Amino acid sequence: MFEEVRQRPCGRPTKSGAPCRAQFSGPGFACKLHTTDHERALVEAYQKGLETGWAQERDWSQRAATAQIERLERQIRTLRDELDAKSRRFQIDGDQVVTVDGYGYRWKGPGTLEVGDRVLLPENYVSALRHGPGPFPGTVTELGTTYTGPLSTIVSRAPAAPRQSS
């Protein structure tokens, strides 16, 4: 009765005794005229329940999708960290290896560098364009590097970054 959606005859007895021939569709018991208040209330409650159910289902599948994405992201992070840990070099031929602003460098000393230390880097093609000729400053951003190619050597330590006067 509630699942029935297509047009169907009411069939309730009329004053003359013949079944009502009015058609109705959707969830319900009878045509508008023959539906009792109690039945109307039932139908309304049913429709409201359906809507709530759908809304909840949408909400649920959305939350499930979000949780799934977060799980995958966590997995990727873990795998990347594992790979990183395996391939990361902290020393080459006795030289300390650090990452400065995203690029790997060797450090021959004196002492060891820490994250946040300011250093002067040897001129390269890009730095020459950006900063002009000669060493240019950088900041140690990581200890070690995952870069596997040859590394340049840091020129020297540099004084702390000048305070921005703006």
Ligand SMILES: [Zn+2]
């Ligand atoms: Zn009827």
